Amino acid sequence: MKYFVYTYLLCLLASGGQAQVKKSSGKKITDKSLQIQPNLSDSQLLDLVQQQTFRYFWDFAHPVSGMARERSNKSNENSDEVVTTGGTGFGVMAIIVATERKWITREQAVTRLLKIISFLRKADHYHGIFPHWLNGETGKTIPFGRKDDGGDLVESAYLFQGLLAARQYFQQDVPAERELRDNINWTWKEAEWDWYTRDGRDVLYWHWSPNNGWAMNHRILGWNECLITYVLAASSPSYPVKAEVYHKGWAASNYFRNDRDFYGIRLPLGPDYGGPMFFSHYSFLGLDPHGLKDRYADYWTQNKNHTLINREYCIRNPKGFKGYSADCWGLTACDTYDGYDAHSPTNDFGTIAPTAALSSFPYTPEYSMQALKHFYFKLGDSIWSQYGFTDAFNETKQWYATSHIAIDQGPIIVMIENYRSGLLWKLFMSCPEIKTGLKKLDFSSPHLN
Template identity: 30%
Template sequence: MLRRTFALGAGALLTLPGCTGASPLIAPDAPVDSDDAFIVELQERTFRWFWEQTPNDTGLTPDRWPTPSFCSIAAVGFALTSWGIGVERGWVTRAQALERTLNTLRFFRNARQGDAASGVIGHRGFFYHFLDARAGTRFERTELSSIDTTLLLGGMLFAGAYFDGDSADEREVRLLADEIYARVEWTWMRPRAPLVSMGWHPENGGAFIAYDWDQYNEAALLYVLALGSPTHALPDRAWEAWTARFERQWGVHWGQEHLHFPPTLAAHYSPTWIDFRGIQDAYMRGKGIDYFENNRRAAYAQQAYAIANPGGFRDYGARIFGLTACDGPGDFVLEVDGRRREFFSYSARGPGDRDDGTLSPWAVGGSIPFAPEITIPALKEIRNRYGEGVYTRYGFLDSFNPTLTDTSVRLQHGRIVPNVGWVDGDYLGIDQGPIVCMIENWRSGLIWNVMRRSPHIRRGLERAGFTGGWLAG
């Protein structure tokens, strides 16, 4: 059986069986150093975005900045996770991180829930996708979101496992994290059981969104937490029902045989909190790999797509790639270099899927643990080639598009920067999060190691049928 061994950072090595994907397309110029000065700086700059833009008293991290915005509960989950990173890296003290964490958990614990259309933070334990930045109540007509609640819970459960001291405040963090998690009624959010709905709206007596989490995507953590719930757990067959739909996404995509989801976010959100190295469910046992290896192949497929560049976009190549959900210039059609181009505003982009030439550094940064040998050189190339046009106070701006250089176009986001092209004007919390968190998972394994101690994560993985690796310990 073929085996592939590759570095994970911090001196760790992982060997996986059954790796049948293509060989790396671009070998690293030199060994990748987990203490590389650029990576350290990028991680701290990104952390500072969360620390400086999140209110200390409520923890309501904004969806984006500097454009004024509502709070994103998923961004709060990444912020809560970032506080532990800041402590370990010496950027903030443990007391400072503990204060912010407690304030956030108390706010979400005590905020009003109910089926009203306004004035509440959530319903049946779930939280609304976006919250008013000041009041912390539902923003306009946003949905009660199952996936964004999941990402928020990821941060809360990390906090509960990280703050393991005997002080009254650290004990309260653990109690609040467990209480908020236990309130979530997963069994209610499944009108088409056993799959989980994407969300619910309270209008007109209440109605579930007509779509479920029914394909390979970012929902792994959702199903793990729903299966691991001590109070409202899904039945065992829920994970099997989800993975039973994966086969239509399996195949050779851009030279890599893997489970394919065009935007890279599937490789970033759940793996922020779950260490998939060496553990397998029934689906991946049948493929002879694990989800970590699948994510490595997805990173190489992104690079291969950029090298092939079937759309003929500017600057795509071995060190300029990264397609995922991100901001874009706007929704319009324009002729560029004699070709009709359709551009999009915020959209989920992927190889051959709504590709309009817009690239996002977070698509690359979130994949650092899986393929540091290609992602770190790519991030350096983006910074070196485009400079302060894309890399500023808090690291990389959300996205850029070298193909769009027409200054006469009316843009929905961002601006045209000379010698770069279109560049977004904002940082997005759900895109900053995977950069700071996945860099840390590569450098030290902090989040993965902490989350291994969570009984809820272990219980959910075991009920989903995962075995081997660290679960066997």
């Protein structure tokens, strides 16, 4: 089966910024954190990985906008200015984690988030929906492709997922937090989700551009990383979509149901063997899959089984790649030795991405810890850096990335936190609008009781 991940197959090849080590504005992380520490407890190791990875979104954020740069390695002359809408949403959630764990002060967090939302209020948008890439200094659209120079509904969904969690967290009755909440609410209410049904059709479309209209013609059909897009579209307080858009569009695709076994593990939805691991990460940074069900699936079962299948494939290692084992697993979209690809059991060239196993901590904590210890203690000299683990490695090719990518770094912080405390799940699922939207789409969840 084909995946609806073409955006990520093209993604990140021509943008980003040159990595720099800067002094943190919050609790200082010294260069000692680059040295592999041999006697860490499990809890200490999780602390270290979350905090070190957070530096990507704090130290390396764009200095004008505060938004997340697309990637840490320079790939063209404009790389320094390219910031990512979806990656910034993940970064907003990372800032919440950092605040809760006191790596930065609450005041520092609010100041940074106000910088981000104030920038977004003035930045290019298309019926309230932001483009995939923005110039972090000017707020002007940087085209993602020849015709992809307008609104990107999926990237914007990741952004709003983070902003709504921030709104729920920063609830103090003080001027700065009131201003933050107001700006988030205005931006959220101005997003015209129903515009992206293309004149009222029963499906959402990924892109619209004032220059190219609907020329991209890309319907958002499941199963993939886009569930959060439909949930937010149904939850909009100003421009919601009908429930039929979810049931007749997203869930009616030939790529939606699976209901087959792989290695004796039943996969309810999606392509054979589950596809890249980010399918079970991006939408579930905020959506709590515990007890989340609709007429199509139990989403805890879906995500856990997807993870187990991905790991079991790596253990069996049918292509005989070096390094694959119960300790070293995880196939997802990431950099690789010859570019960028969406890796999965059906698209495997020997490249492991740490984000795949580490962002799966809620689903497979024992197995994810096993992988984490391998990545840090065994491979750390090759893949541990000032921004946490580098993006990927391929031991068959003796290749180790030096790059970091926002959409891979963010889920590591957020999903480890969801495993440890459920923080982002509690915040996002507490949004009254999200409760309304989920009920509208006929979901059940303990958060809706």
